[in-house]
Amino acid sequence: MVSRRIIPIVICVCFSLSAQGAAHGESRFLRGDANDDGNITLADAIYLAHYLFEKGPVPMPDVNSGDADCNARVDMIDIVYLVNHLMRGGPEPRCPTL
Ligand SMILES: [Ca+2]
Numbered sequence: 423m424v425s426r427r428i429i430p431i432v433i434c435v436c437f438s439l440s441a442q443g444a445a446h447g448e449s450r451f452l453r454g455d456a457n458d459d460g461n462i463t464l465a466d467a468i469y470l471a472h473y474l475f476e477k478g479p480v481p482m483p484d485v486n487s488g489d490a491d492c493n494a495r496v497d498m499i500d501i502v503y504l505v506n507h508l509m510r511g512g513p514e515p516r517c518p519t520l
């Protein structure tokens with residue numbers, strides 16, 4: 423269950439959109455699918471906010487599934503990245519290929 427404190431955080435993120443990118447390899451998970459349901463949705467951004475700010479469960483099946491911008495860290499920018507992708511047509515959560 424997502425706490426009511428998460429919703430304002432996600433709403434704030436929606437209004438401060440930005441995107442960043444970096445490079446490192448992909449493995450066997452869908453980058454950005456933090457809740458491991460096979461789809462990238464706003465639920466993944468909420469899941470990450472819960473993980474980061476309320477000590478919620480770690481992104482599944484690998485913590486890197488929450489690293490939407492592929493910079494080797496899971497942080498608030500990944501929430502922004504997901505919201506930018508879902509609501510503003512920003513880049514997909516994946517690492518650039520070399
Ligand atoms: Ca998902």
Ligand SMILES: [Ca+2]
Nearest residue numbers: 489491493495
């Ligand atoms: Ca990241």
